[in-house]
Amino acid sequence: MKEQKIPKETIKRLPIYYRCLNRLVVLGKDTLSSTELSEYLGIKPTQIRKDLSYFGDFGTRGVGYDLRRLFKEIESILNLERTWNIAIAGISNIGCAIMDLLDFNHSGFNIVTAFDSNPNVVGNVVHGVTVHDLNDLKECTVEEPIDIGIIAVDPVDAREVANCLVDRGVGGIINFAPTLLNLPKEIEVVQMDLTSELGWLVFFIGNN
Amino acid sequence: MKEQKIPKETIKRLPIYYRCLNRLVVLGKDTLSSTELSEYLGIKPTQIRKDLSYFGDFGTRGVGYDLRRLFKEIESILNLERTWNIAIAGISNIGCAIMDLLDFNHSGFNIVTAFDSNPNVVGNVVHGVTVHDLNDLKECTVEEPIDIGIIAVDPVDAREVANCLVDRGVGGIINFAPTLLNLPKEIEVVQMDLTSELGWLVFFIGNN
DNA sequence: TATTTATTGTGATAACAAACACATAAATTT
DNA sequence: AAATTTATGTGTTTGTTATCACAATAAATA
Known part of the structure; x- marks a missing residue:
């Protein structure tokens, strides 16, 4: 070595x-x-x-x-000996799917807060986590520090949510919205975007 | 050029x-x-x-x-002038989220069949598509050819499902299961795997 | 119409990543 | 104990991708 x-x-x-x-x-x-x-x-x-x-x-x-x-x-x-705290924004199907997944194979990734803008969802407890109002993302106090943010909100809201998450101190973001985030370069962003993947996939299928 | x-x-x-x-x-x-x-x-x-x-x-x-x-x-x-037919296997949260997404921004990707192993789900109509039994994936006749398969089933079933999809003639697969698929190399596979992405993300967060 | 400005297209170079060839060393066999 | 087998670790080579420098060209200005 x-x-x-x-x-x-x-x-x-x-x-x-x-x-x-x-x-x-x-x-x-x-x-x-x-x-x-x-x-x-x-x-x-x-x-x-x-x-x-x-x-x-x-x-x-x-x-x-x-x-x-x-x-x-x-x-x-990989720094997987410790646990990592995750905040998830957007509790629709994708949001729930993510919660299922991380909860299921309890992998050292703990969802510590959740946010959504739908009043019917706010206040609910999903996977042991209370869903807060997305508008409170800036202020609302959370006991534990948030290490990672997962964005599963509407594309138009993604950028603002990302900025709030960064303000709250996350070091990285997983973004399921098809929205380019403009964040300080020390924040790692993972873009998970089905439509883009389908886009390049069909290039190869079409030109097999 | x-x-x-x-x-x-x-x-x-x-x-x-x-x-x-x-x-x-x-x-x-x-x-x-x-x-x-x-x-x-x-x-x-x-x-x-x-x-x-x-x-x-x-x-x-x-x-x-x-x-x-x-x-x-x-x-x-990118060959996005034509439409592409998609079969989706696994109609849980992720599966539904995908259907929502492709349905919503109708993007030239049409879900033409769906499969699930849960008897409570089989037979239901989701987003205009009838959910078939996953066991029938091999036989069941579909009018239109399937271009792309999306796998959102349990990791242990992913490989078999993938093989069936290939037998049915798909040219590419998007795999949400954390399972390595062993497919002929002319089949393009896109691996969408949150846990892996989180894995390398925390390497960078931890070594910032 | 000559000069300047804006902007594309591209050959050459630099940076990055994968593949290869082989030295090293442990275990097993003869 | 020598030879063979198995398998790692790594310097070198090859391949791939990004960046750079600049020629080409259209439009605007003097």
């Missing part, structure tokens, strides 16, 4: 490794080679080894990786 | 341009410079021009781009 710039693409693959390892740990496996992992994931073994080598020498030559050890290492690299 | 390999990243940006142009057309604008578009999108003007130049000379030097023309050109490049 050498001090080196770590490619962003490498970071993006780590959660994929992490999940697969998790499954294999549960299945009771205890040693794993990069080739074997490669077969599960469709990612070349050299790619996997190079990715891991940015962070340390986790394997044993001639043997492979200790599954549990590697799992823990990646957990530590 | 020269015959050249078009970067995949270029294709992925086209839908972003497309949506922005759409908004601007609606607003009644009619000329647009790459610099101006750049300001809306946070993508460098040279990047935008280079991306467009792979497909033709759409602009006028000293002036900019004719908005409507450019919009139509991108529409044509």
